[in-house]
Amino acid sequence: MITIPRLRPGRAVLWLLVLGAAAITVYRFAGGLGVATNLSDRFPWGLWNGFKLGAIGLAAGGFTMAAVGYVFHLRRYKPLVRLAVVAGFLGYLTFVVTLLIDLGRPYRIWHPIIMWNAHSVMFEIAWCVILYLTVLTLEFGQIVLERLGRRRLLAITRMALPPLVIAGVILSTLHQSSLGSLFLIVPGKLHALWFSPLLPVFFLFSAMAVGPAVVILQAAYMDRAYGRRIDPRILNDLGKAVMVVLALNLVLRVTDLVARGAWPLAFNGSFEAVLFDVEIVLGLIAPLVLLSLPTSSPRVLLTASLLAALGVILNRMNTAITGLLVGSRTWYVPSWMEIVVALGLLAMAILAYLWIIEHLPVTEEETAAQLRPALAPSPAPAP
Amino acid sequence: MNLTRREFMSLAAAGGLGVTVVGAGVRPAQAVQRNGMAILIDVSRCVGCRSCEAACKANRGFPEGAAEDLSPTAYTYIHTAALSTPRPHPVLGEDGAGQRTVKMQCMHCTEPACASACPVAALRKTAAGPVVYDADRCMGCRYCLLACPFQIPRFEWRKALPVVTKCDMCAARQAEGKGPVCVEACPADALAFGPREKMLAEASRRIAAENTRYIPAIYGAEEAGGTSILYVSDVPFEELGFRVVVREPLPAYTWKALGKLPGVVIGLGAVLTGIEVVIRRRTEMQEKERELR
Numbered sequence: 215m216i217t218i219p220r221l222r223p224g225r226a227v228l229w230l231l232v233l234g235a236a237a238i239t240v241y242r243f244a245g246g247l248g249v250a251t252n253l254s255d256r257f258p259w260g261l262w263n264g265f266k267l268g269a270i271g272l273a274a275g276g277f278t279m280a281a282v283g284y285v286f287h288l289r290r291y292k293p294l295v296r297l298a299v300v301a302g303f304l305g306y307l308t309f310v311v312t313l314l315i316d317l318g319r320p321y322r323i324w325h326p327i328i329m330w331n332a333h334s335v336m337f338e339i340a341w342c343v344i345l346y347l348t349v350l351t352l353e354f355g356q357i358v359l360e361r362l363g364r365r366r367l368l369a370i371t372r373m374a375l376p377p378l379v380i381a382g383v384i385l386s387t388l389h390q391s392s393l394g395s396l397f398l399i400v401p402g403k404l405h406a407l408w409f410s411p412l413l414p415v416f417f418l419f420s421a422m423a424v425g426p427a428v429v430i431l432q433a434a435y436m437d438r439a440y441g442r443r444i445d446p447r448i449l450n451d452l453g454k455a456v457m458v459v460l461a462l463n464l465v466l467r468v469t470d471l472v473a474r475g476a477w478p479l480a481f482n483g484s485f486e487a488v489l490f491d492v493e494i495v496l497g498l499i500a501p502l503v504l505l506s507l508p509t510s511s512p513r514v515l516l517t518a519s520l521l522a523a524l525g526v527i528l529n530r531m532n533t534a535i536t537g538l539l540v541g542s543r544t545w546y547v548p549s550w551m552e553i554v555v556a557l558g559l560l561a562m563a564i565l566a567y568l569w570i571i572e573h574l575p576v577t578e579e580e581t582a583a584q585l586r587p588a589l590a591p592s593p594a595p596a597p
Numbered sequence: 598m599n600l601t602r603r604e605f606m607s608l609a610a611a612g613g614l615g616v617t618v619v620g621a622g623v624r625p626a627q628a629v630q631r632n633g634m635a636i637l638i639d640v641s642r643c644v645g646c647r648s649c650e651a652a653c654k655a656n657r658g659f660p661e662g663a664a665e666d667l668s669p670t671a672y673t674y675i676h677t678a679a680l681s682t683p684r685p686h687p688v689l690g691e692d693g694a695g696q697r698t699v700k701m702q703c704m705h706c707t708e709p710a711c712a713s714a715c716p717v718a719a720l721r722k723t724a725a726g727p728v729v730y731d732a733d734r735c736m737g738c739r740y741c742l743l744a745c746p747f748q749i750p751r752f753e754w755r756k757a758l759p760v761v762t763k764c765d766m767c768a769a770r771q772a773e774g775k776g777p778v779c780v781e782a783c784p785a786d787a788l789a790f791g792p793r794e795k796m797l798a799e800a801s802r803r804i805a806a807e808n809t810r811y812i813p814a815i816y817g818a819e820e821a822g823g824t825s826i827l828y829v830s831d832v833p834f835e836e837l838g839f840r841v842v843v844r845e846p847l848p849a850y851t852w853k854a855l856g857k858l859p860g861v862v863i864g865l866g867a868v869l870t871g872i873e874v875v876i877r878r879r880t881e882m883q884e885k886e887r888e889l890r
Contacts, residue, residue, distance in 0.1 A: 248754025258742035318737015336716035
């Protein structure tokens, strides 16, 4: 069923952002990273890197929901698994496109496949992302196969899903945490509010919390824009799962801060302290409070999910930018071109997402029983 | 959280403790690894003539002129550090009391963070001492720039096909049995080149022989796990703007996390597979029972 897309003026703005980003990208490739960005030798990673980390974090629903649906076989969540797979697939594609723009020599992006350094966190991330993007493509391929009506192929590949999903969960656990490990090598540069030996654990837990939160936002949009309603009880239960992981993450973050004796830094009124407090209060405490309210109104659930998502983005930006400013003995504010490219990439992901939910079967899924006839030997094979 | 003594020490070091004090806490087991050649830089002897800088640029074919920072056309430069409390320069006397001139370049760490960080092994530590860079491997991800505790590598920001640049301690010349051009060019005897152990011994000898001239510290003896560039000075290194760097080699920080991953793969794989099989069997059986009824 295809509905007429709404929000036309909104889409015009998105397309404008994509075009702007494309123009700046051409300029950046002609003149080098220095002409478009405010990056420097003392601050070599900036907004685009923070954006990449955010995209991967928000895409985490792909592995958590797939685990719920295909490893734990919790049927009632099945209508949401595909939404999460689409978000995951687009999140990782956005990561790769951003990486291509951010790399000095993007045509060598394949180098880690043959040039190994097992001691490099980024080498490990490169391999995990390559493999997990393959897993996501195969999972997303299920949706495409169903749309194309290739039911026999669909039935056969469906059987490969559990091992594929397990591989995806392992790969995601590895690289979601390793994105935090990237910053373990800068103990002298990263501010004590963020530098912790537990960085990989924090990154993993925050990703696991935000994945389902993004799915809640997606379901709400499906309802509002297309009238495709998903049982609110399922979404509420998902909200409870988000609450549990958020609580776990908050307890860990605070305990770690106190154990390292860094907690007074959060209250000294510095630039870092303010952004850290905003991250913790708006991104962890506020959604926790909202989700633990006894009444379960859709608006509260939505607000909490949105805050959790913004909280993860802020956490990644803080770890990758805010926390590195003082230790790098320099200042960095993204250039307007960096901001437009980041917004353009986000716009591109949103446009692709809208196209997919309008053209592909993302909420319903043919059940195994429905597919069983497709597996039976066909009585008269076509010549 | 259980901390081993070593982990605790590294955390304490991360919190920021002073520069190396001679003889303090050198771990004998690691001293063996610290071989290869090294350069000893004596800040108290440097007169700021920039002969080293000029020789380096001539050797590389870079444009002449004094540099104010490292760059793709300045692998070394003379940093002028203003002193908060002026004191007579050991060579120049009162004329040089207000400042010191310090040669800056890649520190050539014994266990380099850049080489550990690089996903494609474009940077590596050679047995001879230099940390060298292979531009043909580099993707331009700039993780080395971020990882370097001394903020040394430079990136060609204004080039469409950029590379990372830094001093390689004249690795090619060393392969021919010659020393770095900067050391040969120094007219003030402020630079010395030789095996790292010998340079460390020479640094200790100078400090012991003239304990009123030198501060009792060798920068690079233990910084970031030890470097192949060593500094002795007559003014505290903090005053020269030197960074306080952790004692533990930086690759160890990330390895602590990376080393756990094989266990995660096996453990998580086994648990998830078990869960999937058990739950699927159970649902299938429930379905069959329902059909039978």
